[in-house]
Amino acid sequence: MLSTRSALIVDDERDIRELLSLTLTRMGLKVDTAADLASAQKLLGGKSYDLCFTDMRLPDGSGQLLIELIASRYPDTPVAMITAHGNVDAAVQALKAGAFDFVSKPVDLHVLRRMVQNALQLSEQRRAQLQLSNNKLLGDSTPITQLRSMIAKVARSQAPVFISGESGVGKELVARLIHEQGPRAEAPFVPVNCGAIPTELMESEFFGHRKGSFTGAIADKEGLFQAAQGGTLFLDEVAELPLHMQVKLLRVIQEKSVRPIGANTENPIDVRILSATHTNLNDRVQDGRFRHDLFYRINVIELHVPPLRKRTEDIALLADAILRKLAAENGDPGYQLAADASKALRYYPFPGNVRELENILERAVALCDAGTIHEEDLRLPSNSPTPVPTEVVRNGDEVAEPPAPMSVPSGDALPDFIESLEREAIQKALIECKYNKTKAAAKLGITFRAMRYKLKKLGIE
Template structure:
């Protein structure tokens, strides 16, 4: 027979304690209660618990003291804070101090049950083990070891996490790892590129719409929040959200409820928010292009993913893993990197980070003749003494024409050589802009119509 799971309920109001005990009891938990910080400490010293719920204001202190004590002495016990309705600042502080989640008074029992379920799922699976994290995020460098350790900690919380990092460092992989290692692993992981949704459709995409709410709304459609219910919503490129949508998103996060376009009532949603961008979000706040209140709400915990140039010691092992995956997929022998290739990679700044490394190795694998890839096979852009930042001599997407072998012109002629330069520039820009054609055209400095023509002419799918 399975051991009964237990919870500690800390609140100085008897009716709140009784409500919580009754609700948790119906979920199969044995409950102990405390009415003060002192009582709670005494209970924690005598017993171990699968969950703790504590009020913020207590007669002899603050619930924050209980959060701190549990985080330090009982790190495997999730603790959730009960706060006054609308006191978002207190809830955010509790999350930063190590609280698993928070629930506002008057307590919504549906929200409470969801919270308890995720907390218990987390405890049962013992996801504080960092071995699974290491399997997803390779690297022996100090920067990666620190990143994995932080991920292991934040995975045990429900706090919103803001993932900062340059393009191509693996921000979505970090988000997926946080989801997979947390109490929501059995729920959906829903990624969304905020820059790829037209502004006029954004509210409908996020919150859904009712049939007939606007022209073309022929059926009821759930939104991204409903799709992520019980799991995680990953807002990639969150800096691209227009200001009106930022207001609506802030309210949905704070109230944990949404209203579909054309609906008369709100519905509760149980979603953890993870967000990311390669831009400097704090600078956008200073410039008035991103709401400060939303910034603080999604940035309860900030997690920086290091660029590849800060972990060059990981290059040999990371490259070997990538080559093994690519070669296995193609059903061919797994190649190695020659010493001069590794030396060239170490000297290269990698503006596109891990994603660019994968592209470089995939291209080298396709074009190289031997089983040991040398520096020439990599065809890395070569810097020149030109003014300005970025890759000297590169086109609008940062592609250096010299990555294409000039000897090719001997057989294919100048027009074909120029086409290859165009193709490389367009493919690079598409990758950098996540295959969003509107943004790709803007990055290349051409019209959308011109890009569409080039894609068709060059046979790029």
């Protein structure tokens, strides 16, 4: 729908602003107007636009400057130049500066409408290209190069793939790449966090239900399998599925059909299953928490995503990409890492992997001065072991003094001490994940249900 699209018109002539505004509004766009360069810059800094029209001459500058600004800071916004009739040189310069087209005065409304449609289409294409580039697995290290090669191979098949790796390494990104590089790329990619769905709603969420099949079922509902028809269903944190849902999932994979709750017949499905978890699924199979027959069904091909500490040579490349993304989102010229910050990142173990790197840099951007990030802006937590104190001499031999043991309460005070540690860890994770409970739970290595229980238990709002 065009009603959600927006446009910015920059022209010092009131008649032109009103004409363009009326035309674009009738096409379903929300329109803002500005009479000069300063006003346009202020509007661009406050919201994003799907397209922009600017006059060549403005009271406090040129439309050329505005085009260059938009091209550098807001590359997703197509911009067209409004020129005087016959001013070919200005039009050419505008195109070189990054404009997608130009329109001459007096404005031909048929030409204008066609240009708007082309601009909106161009905007969609740019977003798609940006999404595709964001989905690339960055890195030149041997582990990541091998992983990219494996992704290309498994994308061609239809076999179920199990993606293993620690929290924050990018397992969903790998799943999306498998989908995008395979024959199902034009069909839906449906991700679901199995640990975030309440147990009592799982069957309805996965398989759908019919109206009246249970209290609250006021209409037919499509399940996740039906939503992914012809495409890919990504089961993230599959280890969190309870045993009764594991049985149902196994049957769906075997029979390639689902029966919604309350339905009398089964519906055939054509879905590729990709799954992932940060826990050791083999251990869960051994202790009976995960069915071995389901494990073999979803683990036809296994891909392991390496942790960031195993590919430290990729940190600089990843940091640069993240900082460029943040600069584009914030409308800033750019950010750079000082030498001390680069060194600190290179030697930090990153227990939270790429996701933690993103959080650290997002925080550092907010704290740094003049776009340069120093080590103190990173605010890296101290995860290194207690250093051994300076050696002392005993009987002529050098002996390392053992570190003092950590002071831990005992008796009645121990539960309170453990609770305080839990509270501190949960609050820290919530802050780093911007109070997204699902992400905080994943960062802590617990299920979403466990997170809800602990929040209630500890009285954390």
